[in-house]
Amino acid sequence: MDSKKLALKAVYAARSKKAEEAMVLDMRKVSGFCDYFVILSANSLRQVNAIALAIEEDLAKTRIKSLSKASSSDESGWVVLDFVSVIVHIFYKPMREFYSLERLWSDAKRVRIPKQLD
Secondary structure, eight states, X not given: OOHHHHHHHHHHHHHTTTOEEEEEXXXXXXXXXXXXXXXXXXXXXXXHHHHHHHHHHHHHTXXXXXXXXXXXXXXXXXXXXXXXXXXXXXXXXXXXXXXXXXXXXXXXEEEOOOSSOO
16 A cells, blocks of 8 residues: 555544544655654544554554554553554644644645545
8 A cells, every 4th residue: 555545544544533633744855754644633632542543453454553552541642653654643632732743844745635535
C-alpha cells in the first residue's frame, strides 16, 4: 500500500471513533523522516486512546503494524503511531492547540481527504 493511501486509511479508521479536525500533511518536500503526517483531534483522553487502537486494528487487517504501540493507559493527551512512511498524531484538543504541529510544519502541503477511499 502506498503511503498516501495508508495515511487516508488511518483517517477513515479514526473517523469511526469520531476523530475531529483530521488533517494530512505531505511531508515529502519538508522532511526526510516520513512521507505524511496525519493529525487528529479527540474530545477526551479516553477517545485519544480509542482512536489509536481503532487505527492499529484497522491497519493490522492489511498486515500493517506500527513501530510504536499505543498504550490504552496513555494519559499524556498525545499518542503517536509510527508506520515508517506515515506518522499519525492523535491529540486531546487542548494539547493539539498547544503543540500546533500544523503551524510548525506550515511549509508542508495539505492533502485533500476524499469522502471515501478508492
